[in-house]
Amino acid sequence: MSGIPAGGVAATIEREKAFTGDGTVLRLAGRLDNGRVVGTAVAWLSHGLVTLYFVGTQPEHRRRGIGAALTRAALDLAGERGARAAALTSSPIGEPVYRRLGFRPVGEFRVLTF
Template sequence: MESLDLLLAAHRAYLLGWNVGAAGGPDLLTYRSEVPHAPLNGVLRVAGRDPRDALAEARDRLDGAPRVWWAGPDSDAGSADALVSLGAVPVADLPIMTAPIDRVAVTPTPAGLDIAEATAMDEFVSAYARVSGIPAEGVVTAVEREKGFTGDGTVIRLAGRLDDGSIAATAVAWLSHGLVTLYYVGTQPAHRRQGIATAMTRAALDRAREEGVRVAALTATAAGEPVYDRMGFRTVGTFRLLSF
């Protein structure tokens, strides 16, 4: 199994691919996409900084943007509690999960679903925006960021289409640091509870394996954690997500 350091480095690399602002140094690493969606603007890590000073600088860099603070294993111990004491608000505890691709359960693709790489960014981003909470007014900017993505790795964007051509589900496979990290795995509300998200996950892993990748990682939501656990993923760390 890959080290937690590599998983965290891959996660940072993906979100930095959205950045159009000042990222700063490793002691206070930030990203700013200008998309009005908090997970696409924020702090990736803090190390060796006074929490009060770090919070003030992060607020200055990200002023005007909805944002989050990823307080994870690559940040100073106790940083999340220190930030909360300074006024940051806990949002969620997100498990960091990983699995060898060859040990993830093989699942059938539901009938009527065709999974292929997406080529039309407007349509693809609009589909995952509806599931992830990106507001309608942020879609144009999100499309621009997807088209101009500059992360240190390879992005594979998958769309699950129904017989009528509509996108029922999406998944983004991020190949970086020797593993694949999954983002935007989501199903449109009308098509949930049919095994589609599981099929999208499996398709993303199969695509990564074709590129020689053997380990998968993701950050799960509360709803997604039991699904990934059943597939064979295991929790190796936690992000405490804060707003500030």
């Protein structure tokens, strides 16, 4: 869902389950009535800031508001737990969703691989 190659999903899940940092981690899953997970969001709260990670929707379920609903739910839960600010990084496909939710760009970075 988040651009992770199929061969790396298991390792990513294990690494994510072990992550707690020095704050609270919220893990949300958007499910259909049949239980199938079609979207995810992870939010890390620390020092009044919530940082969103792994917000994604299965390609065949995009443009139905799932990513926006998961993001809003994560922000609401974080706010209930004292978050006063939010941050995230976005791919070009997600940027319009986040702009509609009130996020604005404050910088840009490039990911380099070797």
